[in-house]
Amino acid sequence: MSAAVVALLLGGAGIAITASPAQAAEATFKVKCVPPAGGGDPVEGETTAKVTAPATAKVGDEVDVVWETVKPASNNTDLMDIPKDAVQPTGWITVGGGQAGELKVVGEKKNPPIPKKAPMVMSAMKGKLKLTKAGKVTLTPGKYDVAVTFSFGTFVTKCAPVGEVKGGATIDVSAGSSGGATNGGATNGGATNGGATSGGATNGGATNGGADGGTTAGGGGQTDFPGKPVEVAFDCGPVVPGGIKTPVTINAKKNGGSYDLTVKTAKGAMAAPMALPAGALKPSMNVKLGGADSGTVKVAGPANADPIPDKAPVSLSDMTGTYKPGKSGKVTLSPDQLTIDVTMAPGATPINVPCKAASSGVSLELDTAAQPGGSGSSTSTTGSTTSGGLAETGAEDEGGIKALALVAGTVILLGGAVFTFTPWRRLRGTR
Template sequence: MLGGAGVLLGVAAAPAQAAEVAYRTECIPPAISGLPPVEGTTKVQITAPAEAKVGDEVTVTWKFVQAAARNPDVLDLDKDTVKPTGTLKAGGAQTADIAMEGPRSNPAIPKNSDMKLSDMTGKVKLTAAGEVTLTPDAYNVNVSKPISTDTKCTPKETVQPAATIKVTDGGGSGGQPTINPTLPTGLPTLPTNLPTRLPTGSSPSTSTPTASASETGGNGGDSGTGGQSDFTGKEVQVPYACKTPIGDKNATSPVQINAKKDGGNFALTVQFKKSVMNSPADIPKGSVKPSMEVVLGGADKGTVHVEGPVNANDIKSGDPIEIPDLTGTYKPGASGQSTLSPGVLTIKALGTTTTCTPTKTEVSLTLDTSQQPGGASGGTSTSEGTSAGTSGGLAQTGAEDHGALKALGLVAGTAILLGGAVFTFLPRRAR
């Protein structure tokens, strides 16, 4: 019947049986949400052949009659964004952990409604005669949008077997144990490319001047103009007060402002030092955009807009995150010694905005400037040709996520955003 393929799934041995079991379950929301564990009741129906023989590889099905947790009242889940995986335990005549996996196939799930999880399937090769029991165990619910998050659910009581397969010897040597009853084909594959470190711009080598000209203008002192073109600022500790979508946070970050003279103007590069932090969630490429307003002082007044590129690659959960170099053009509006200090930092990600304001001004670089037409001089100088690109990319990202990402925040820990961005997908109370 199977086209002569010789696939042994146990279907010819006996009609399938289906049985339901319910058990108390604890579900752990994503760590980045900061939500407490939630307890509920999982109801599962297991379908498997009633009889088979040693050596058969049988397929079993796990159907969620009821998941332990509901979709919270914060975010509507889009169609085909939810994927379940789990473990079914074989016991009795044979013990094995059977990897179960369901497709990413679900209807749209509104806020505060029951989770609709697809049926999971798995295979087990029968290696011993007798009764083999099948008992549902832990399972995981992955939601792929707006960012990938996992909710892990484990039994909080002894679970009763949901199905039993009567395994006969069947003769021959087909029942020789293989110690590999199930290959967990549904588990995530290992990443083929190890994390690449953002920023692709300056590396730590930029903080070590290699030319005497850089040393002349270092430490934010009198930079001079005697043929010098590169000016290295000093690293300053900037205390930030941050307004995030999930509350106010404080953070301190080491920041350095460097400049390269271009005619009467200066190309600025703002670097965040020691900004590595592991990401607690998968962050898609093109979704994070940082910018800053560098504050002018001394002879000049106003601000200079600098910004960094969006993240070029997906950032996997557990991989390091760094704020890339921020660049822009400073067009002096006054002649004399002008100071440059880190100012307001803005991080836009997936439709959300986090704004961090320094609580103290720290001068990183001092330059000898000559007034240029259209320069700062009390107003605001922006990097030419960059702002349009910023708003366009972010608008597209926000639209794709239907503006529902009030649940996504940039959580400030000891080094929020500045020391390394931490992103939070915040389903509220998982009921």
């Protein structure tokens, strides 16, 4: 992301104005695409992007910019067919010349069914650019994300240019009387996305955060603040060799001065190696606060309500909690430690499997107002970090033994990452 930005995406704050017919220009460049965990190795290819914008405009105008993928960089993998209306692209256009910055453009989730190994099909990505300085403004396509949604979760492939990108559209901007040149609003090259800071969501910024900076949720009358999925690497120590990697999404709904949080992991589909009873798996997570506020907010999900048959899919439930702001300002929310409580028999002491977020990212940013007794303040946090309890389980506790067998032997898919606990065959043989 670029440093300071004067290019704005204004959500619902004006009407797009174009002073001349739109003109399009193509750019062909090489990219490297990194699929999500479990999606295969990175690939390099060549893509052609067509950028459409008005040929001329004046300072203060807000213009429409469109990025169409004429030639995709790669085909669908040979793993599975992509269903209809499952692909949503998000791109970042470098703004140069008369003004500098980065413009975020978002496409609709609209595509025909894409068979294995067939060329990827992506909708046109659109955004609005506020022109703040006179001169020639260049629009050059850059990195982009491709989110594909299946019945068991959403997975994001990140693509970035390899080398310099040449080509793109140019707008000849003349001086105007509008005072929009000094109106900031974006702090990280589109990651906080100008318009979203004023409560707008029409340009896709509030529903699809930047690749690095999360989603900014503004004020106004907005009550629902969806976050963006971020890839999180969890370190579970020797219990889970290699750890866990999964997309995690933090969503918020305003409730008075507080926010009801819902945290989702990608739903997995993996055959369970044994039948699991109802109530066997109960997840919880610490949401880390940053920016104006600090501390953590704990969210927890219910245990599985129904038994999970042998070889049936295993998923974690959605986790919920409440964030009551302790400080006013922009507050970031990031996934932190994940804990899975494993209980294999009624009344048995749960086994706590703690998984520290070795790497994470911002899923959501809220523009908050401090509340009395705010739970997220630096002097008071909601929830506590749960430490492991494997060593505390006595051998006389049959439920604990079974739970330990699960921890030692169960194969769980959490957001596309499969992790296996080694002694399963031996433990299952003695069960």
